Amino acid sequence: MRVLVTGGAGFIGSHIVEAALAAGHEVAVLDNLSTGHRENVPSAARLFEVDLRDRDATAAAVAEFRPEAVSHQAAQASVPNSVRDPHTDAQVNVIGGLNLLDACTKAGASVERLVFASTGGAIYGEVPESTSASESTPPNPQSPYAIHKSTFEQLLGVYRQHRGLKSTVLRYANVYGPRQDPFGEAGVVAIFIDSVLAGREIFINGRSREGDDGCVRDYVYVSDVARLNLMTLSGAVADSVVNVGTGVGVSTHELAAAIVKLSQREVALRGRPPRIGDLERSVLDSTRTKRYLGDTVKLAEGLAHTLASYAARPGSGSGSRAG
Numbered sequence: 001m002r003v004l005v006t007g008g009a010g011f012i013g014s015h016i017v018e019a020a021l022a023a024g025h026e027v028a029v030l031d032n033l034s035t036g037h038r039e040n041v042p043s044a045a046r047l048f049e050v051d052l053r054d055r056d057a058t059a060a061a062v063a064e065f066r067p068e069a070v071s072h073q074a075a076q077a078s079v080p081n082s083v084r085d086p087h088t089d090a091q092v093n094v095i096g097g098l099n100l101l102d103a104c105t106k107a108g109a110s111v112e113r114l115v116f117a118s119t120g121g122a123i124y125g126e127v128p129e130s131t132s133a134s135e136s137t138p139p140n141p142q143s144p145y146a147i148h149k150s151t152f153e154q155l156l157g158v159y160r161q162h163r164g165l166k167s168t169v170l171r172y173a174n175v176y177g178p179r180q181d182p183f184g185e186a187g188v189v190a191i192f193i194d195s196v197l198a199g200r201e202i203f204i205n206g207r208s209r210e211g212d213d214g215c216v217r218d219y220v221y222v223s224d225v226a227r228l229n230l231m232t233l234s235g236a237v238a239d240s241v242v243n244v245g246t247g248v249g250v251s252t253h254e255l256a257a258a259i260v261k262l263s264q265r266e267v268a269l270r271g272r273p274p275r276i277g278d279l280e281r282s283v284l285d286s287t288r289t290k291r292y293l294g295d296t297v298k299l300a301e302g303l304a305h306t307l308a309s310y311a312a313r314p315g316s317g318s319g320s321r322a323g
């Protein structure tokens, strides 16, 4: 199958590219390399260096590669950035996405199925204590990022109804694993591992006050996300919306302590005041994830793989870049 991965030079997209190549598919990447990296794209995959906001260039890339399946991962993927600059978030995550959908539904296009990377971590808003958000929980998006992801989910329904494009929405929890960028504001696992390897103290943003255990999140390992993408691309997933998570809530303090323990280094954990706009608790109902994937990677195992991959990077532990 010919598979196009938008955002395939980024963290999650590059794992999907690898999984698709390993499964024997012909793979191309469409990416503007804004947060992704050329070196994340395996040489066996073709790279279209294209910005989704460029409607003609997007149409030309899709027309040239003629994908049969599309995994749409490209995005402005930072919640704080979306609050600072909602216009750019809308241009990339809504208009850029529409340019892709138009390209995929042009006369003569060969796309049979599209998978969309949505957000389980942000779309449901606060998830009350002792509960988890299922696919039927009404979305309650509270940031431009989550609002635009939710909007695009609804646009997919319109393209299904009026242009016959089959699509599946995967709502990811907090994804972690090798190649996640520690140099931004997202990706707490990457940020903590970077600190540990550089011997720097770890700061834990409070949940409701400085010094508490921090916010609660559902951490899912990137190989599980890639695996579910591949199954969906090949038509093995019947549901139109699927949460991708573990159903396990982990506090920031628990996460930091687990990383420090695995690293066998002495690093101090320090509290910071809560960050404005952070959800206090987000945990996904993982019934559908498990229906398709069976067991998911346990946190300790995923963190160990991630730590090992960061430790093996050239220059790791130098602390030369700001975290």
Ligand SMILES: NC(=O)c1ccc[n+]([C@@H]2O[C@H](COP(=O)([O-])OP(=O)(O)OC[C@H]3O[C@@H](n4cnc5c(N)ncnc54)[C@H](O)[C@@H]3O)[C@@H](O)[C@H]2O)c1
Binding pocket: 006, 007, 008, 009, 010, 011, 012, 013, 030, 031, 032, 033, 034, 035, 036, 037, 050, 051, 052, 053, 072, 073, 074, 075, 076, 077, 092, 096, 117, 118, 119, 120, 121, 171, 172, 173, 174, 175, 176
């Ligand atoms: N990481 C998470 O925990 C998480 C959680 C929920 C949803 N998601 C979603 O998963 C997807 C992948 O996220 P990620 O964590 O790998 O982020 P990432 O920033 O590593 O990857 C995004 C990729 O999209 C590319 N891109 C950005 N704007 C583009 C544009 N205008 N045109 C073409 N390419 C563009 C970037 O260069 C990058 O390679 C995103 O859609 C994100 O919203 C991620």
